[in-house]
Amino acid sequence: MTAKQRIIIVGAGISGLAAAFYIKRHKPDVHVTVLEAADRIGGKVKTIYKDGFTIECGPEGYMARKKGLTDLIKAIGLGDQLVHSKSGGYSIYVNHRLRQMPKGAVMGVPTKLLPMVTTGLVSPWGKLRAAMDLLIPHVYQDRDLSVRTFFEKRLGKELVANMIEPLLSGIYNGDLSDMSLEETLPQFASIEKKHRSLILGMKTLRPPKQKEAVTKKTGAFVSLSGGLSALTEKLADYADEIRRNTSVSQINSGRVTLDDGTVLNADAILLAASPKQFGPLLNFPEAWALSNDKRSSTATVAFAFKKEDVEALDITGYVVSRKEQLHITACSFMDRKWPHLAPDGYAFVRTYVGTPEDQALVHQSDAAIAQAALADLRTISRIGTPLFSIVTRQIDNMPQYTVNHKQRVHAFENALSTIDGVFACGAMLHGVGLPDCTENARQTAEQAVHYLNTLEHAHS
Template sequence: MNRLNQIAIIGGGIAGLAAAHYAKVAGAHVTLFEAQDRLGGKIKTIYRDGFTLETGPDGYMARKPTLTTLITDLGLEDQLVRSKTGTSYIYVRQQLRQMPEGSVMGIPTKFWPMVKTDLFTWRGKFRAGLDLVIPRVYKGEDISLNRFFRTRLGSEVVDTMIEPLLSGIYNGTLDDMSIESTFPQFITIEQKTRSLILGMKALTPPVQAGVKPSETGKFLSIDQGLGALVEGLRPSIDRLVLNTYVKSVRPHEITLADGTVEQFDGIILATSPNMLGPLLGLPEAERLSSLKRTSSLTVLAAFDESEVEALDGTGYVIAKSEGNALTACSWMHKKWPHMAPQGKALIRMYIGSEYVSPLLHEDDDTIASFALRELRRIQKVGTPLFTKVERHVQTMPQYEVGHKQDVRAFEEALSKWDGVEACGAILHGVGLPDCVDSAKQAVNNLNLKQGVMV
């Protein structure tokens, strides 16, 4: 094809916006349809009284390079900031306790910190040590994270450290989550070294001489907030159609809710997974649309810094055994100093999924008051300057056992439709870089310009 292609993108979250960018780079004319009145999807940055409030994701894993490359391509590299670090905590047995030094995603990699920690009983420590001799758990068929980690490290380490850390990423439970689709790297480690502890220890890089812990944060963001990324991607869209639902998609053709039919050379679906089935009518798409998704509530509270108990670090996770409605708390002014003015503090609280449903339809003040009561069970805080509540309703796809096979079946079915591709969090990862990766792949699959790949 030697002419510019007319490309339609359905969905204006990070995947759709990244797809628009890569399509534009490849020489396409881009039309983007979004059902809501704004772009960004889960990304939403609010500025208030000198605070930068991220009501959705606040950053991304620095080790995944695609998003950093995209930010650089947009000319925003001078706005990149790295998260600060400090002591990591887990709230268990009614106390904030330090996470053992050397633990990676809840897996211990150093002997003495594990021996000395008060997070676990001696029985729990001994059971975790059996990882060094236990045979491989993964046998070539998908299993849950719960089965994998409890077999390798025992229930105490899972309940106290691994479950609060890992399940929070997907806002789900280890019982449901697929090892193949969520953390396949643990399969690779187990197959290579058999022991997770030995395998993770081998992968952990040594601390560089002269580098302070505060300079080695694992996350990146933009100092103006991730909303700046959304605005940086907006010019890639030639024609933006907001507040508009797409009713159905067929090869090279979309039908809008009002019956209007439009033709395109290529179509990229970057929509919510619950729309894939209705849009395509494929059984494999219906399967993805029917998969479990969870809701969440995020509450941000701004304070004078003197009103917040001074603790080192950037926050903590909370063991389910504590019966607290919060799953985690981030001290955003310490994790991302650019988010709060000097002398102010910004705390972000995450309400656990089992508490979300009865709270979703309450007013913001009721939800914020509830979250603050739960927070005060753990740490001392005064009266907030203001609060902000964000509801994420049915937005987090659950990668349950067998998810990889469901995605493969969907992609095989869609490959038979000329000029139609899909991307987004339902497929190969829920993180921002994962969504950007899938968007780039979707554009490449369309072969927008003969001989040109982005």
């Protein structure tokens, strides 16, 4: 009788757990062991329940248009928990005021003339410089360049500083000066390649007015009514074994070495750990190149308030221009965006702290971080005394896709393919969002299953 095949997954974040599900779906008889260095599973996904609040300490949701994760959620029986965010505007805090993003702007790129002419976000000269996008020749020439270089050459420095940078920094927590255009915003490279002008190209992508009217009722994001930890906990059920507090020191073909010297044998191994672990665990140059790539540290602060203690702004959140020199980079009014997260009569505000240039505060005490964040919130709008606050940190764990990241990933994957039965997925490779991580996990799981099937046929 043939022995049961075994696969070891290193890392119990969303990537590793999704990989376990996809492996078991395609090959139910394989024995799946997940090793996790921490005392909990889920990685960046973490939901806390306190006094009637559902508090997302990591991702709060994902883009509804990325259907793969929704399909996964339905496949594991959580489809009845899917909830859409409420629609609502976002503002930018710049020049000491909250200012609405001009209508029609997409990631800060204008697509409508009148809102851009009348906005207070950009000076008359800045507007004129942005309009030169209509005349400027191609900037992207099929070679990666920084997001800052691309947008400043097309639209000018002022529009980038006041509109694009606050939005992108809030999403990617990166420095536009070394952020890869090809990996973080490839759609803009494609638009420029096809239309030359970003403004003209983006106009062609705007949906017809009747579709806009329909989508106003719900926002662009999806989450789970019971919190996103329900997703990782459900995925964990598909693994045969999960070992917490189990650190790995080395991965080789067919075996995993633990920190205590124990060697675990497996037919295949899938690495889904933190990006900083790729080099130490695999120990070849291309893996070290990824581990040595730029990462940042961030913190989030969740504040609970009585409803009347938070100014009723007609937005679901705002981002902050770095010119304002505040500690917070963004703020979300979570009870307006996701009403199920807070009890009736209460407000739930989430702030984001830490930029590549300002990492010091993230390493201070919870009280110091919360105090600084609250002071910044009060600089921007009326905020009372919180009922409680919860601080969550991600230390040296947020991948930054710097220029030529795609080439480094390609080199890594080519080198990894020479090691029999070892595979890798995760936020370091093909996208940091939940849908990107789960899609990468699906593809990698299928590669691992194909390898196991090949072994099986060779031995039969």
